Amino acid sequence: MKPRILLSYVHMSGTEKDWVNKALETEWIVPLGPNVDEFEHRLQSYLGVPRVVALSAGTAAIHLGLVALGVEAGDEVICQSFTFAASANPIKYQGATPVFVDSEPDTWNMSPEVLEKAIIDRKAKTGKYPKAIIPVYLYGMPAKIDEIMAVANKYGIPVLEDAAEALGSLYKGKFCGTFGAYGCLSFNGNKVITTSGGGALICHSDKDGDNALFLATQAREPRPYYYHEKLGYNYRLSNVSAGIGCGQMDVLQEHVDLRRRIHDFYKRELSVIEGVTVADNPSADFDSNFWLTTILIDPATGKTPEQLRQAMAEAGVETRRLWRPMHMQPIYADAPYYGGDCCERLFDIGLCLPSGSGLKDEELRYVADHILQFFGK
Numbered sequence: 001m002k003p004r005i006l007l008s009y010v011h012m013s014g015t016e017k018d019w020v021n022k023a024l025e026t027e028w029i030v031p032l033g034p035n036v037d038e039f040e041h042r043l044q045s046y047l048g049v050p051r052v053v054a055l056s057a058g059t060a061a062i063h064l065g066l067v068a069l070g071v072e073a074g075d076e077v078i079c080q081s082f083t084f085a086a087s088a089n090p091i092k093y094q095g096a097t098p099v100f101v102d103s104e105p106d107t108w109n110m111s112p113e114v115l116e117k118a119i120i121d122r123k124a125k126t127g128k129y130p131k132a133i134i135p136v137y138l139y140g141m142p143a144k145i146d147e148i149m150a151v152a153n154k155y156g157i158p159v160l161e162d163a164a165e166a167l168g169s170l171y172k173g174k175f176c177g178t179f180g181a182y183g184c185l186s187f188n189g190n191k192v193i194t195t196s197g198g199g200a201l202i203c204h205s206d207k208d209g210d211n212a213l214f215l216a217t218q219a220r221e222p223r224p225y226y227y228h229e230k231l232g233y234n235y236r237l238s239n240v241s242a243g244i245g246c247g248q249m250d251v252l253q254e255h256v257d258l259r260r261r262i263h264d265f266y267k268r269e270l271s272v273i274e275g276v277t278v279a280d281n282p283s284a285d286f287d288s289n290f291w292l293t294t295i296l297i298d299p300a301t302g303k304t305p306e307q308l309r310q311a312m313a314e315a316g317v318e319t320r321r322l323w324r325p326m327h328m329q330p331i332y333a334d335a336p337y338y339g340g341d342c343c344e345r346l347f348d349i350g351l352c353l354p355s356g357s358g359l360k361d362e363e364l365r366y367v368a369d370h371i372l373q374f375f376g377k
């Protein structure tokens with residue numbers, strides 16, 4: 001029988017059930033309660049930040065971060081083009097305009113040079129600076145954060161980090177998501193850890209954390225009756241979902257280490273194929289969680305990622321093309337774009353390999369053997 005090997009599958013620790021049962025037994029199944037507090041505390045101590053606010057999705061975290069930064073209709077927000085649509089869509093939710101920026105080839109993330117050019121040009125064209133900058137840590141790889149923060153600080157523009165794929169990744173020994181004004185995490189089913197669906201906003205003060213919590217719970221003013229001065233959202237994580245998150249925190253570091261081991265395995269096994277490169281940390285400053293291991297296929301091999309994707313699908317293995325850049329998406333056809341063809345080229349020649357921390361050795365062997373076979377090795 002053909003195996004069925006997925007790109008990134010939920011990997012439980014076993015303790016999730018106990019936390020969820022506790023929520024059910026104590027009737028704390030409403031979207032607040034002891035599991036939410038516990039999950040937030042565990043994330044805070046892992047990341048070494050004063051406040052983390054648990055939310056219903058990573059997309060909600062990005063949206064709430066933009067709201068907290070005061071992004072409104074008529075504003076512009078700079079966003080990495082090479083990403084999943086969820087990085088950019090919340091800009092539109094606010095009625096603001098995304099300005100897309102190309103990647104650099106070392107990390108595949110936002111180019112600091114292009115970022116600065118975009119800021120200068122937007123100021124010249126519109127008379128004002130963009131309201132926020134959203135860099136992304138694709139497939140877990142940290143961006144050139146020092147350079148991006150230096151440009152952002154030079155022009156006084158806050159950074160909202162989309163660290164949805166990068167929980168556990170480090171840049172110069174510091175966790176991704178803890179550098180900017182806010183950081184966003186996702187606990188969707190295919191991410192490093194899951195709450196079945198959920199996200200979080202990383203905050204650097206109690207004031208910011210309290211404000212995010214207020215906005216995420218309908219912006220209800222402290223009065224004995226319902227009273228609203230601000231537009232609120234229903235974005236809080238439920239106590240049941242947070243229970244899954246508490247159990248997942250037991251194995252977070254273990255799962256990150258397993259994904260790094262899977263990356264090492266592919267790097268070793270595929271090194272014999274000429275024209276295939278496994279994406280890697282560009283220097284010791286970068287320590288990716290390798291949420292997904294990705295490869296680039298040199299067109300000189302005569303093979304395309306789409307051909308490999310189809311061959312693997314026939315063998316029962318799910319692989320996935322890299323994110324198609326946002327400036328190439330019909331919905332964002334009118335948005336300004338700065339840069340060259342770096343991310344377009346990566347999209348053309350890249351592929352994501354199965355990387356879930358629950359993959360067994362024989363499954364990894366099976367995947368590697370089929371890739372080797374495809375390239376005639």
Ligand SMILES: *Cc1c(COP(=O)(O)O)cnc(C)c1O
Nearest residue numbers: 057058059084086087164186188
């Ligand atoms: C998964 C993901 C998100 C969105 O997270 P959800 O929890 O699915 O809403 C945002 N940005 C990136 C880069 C992602 O991979």
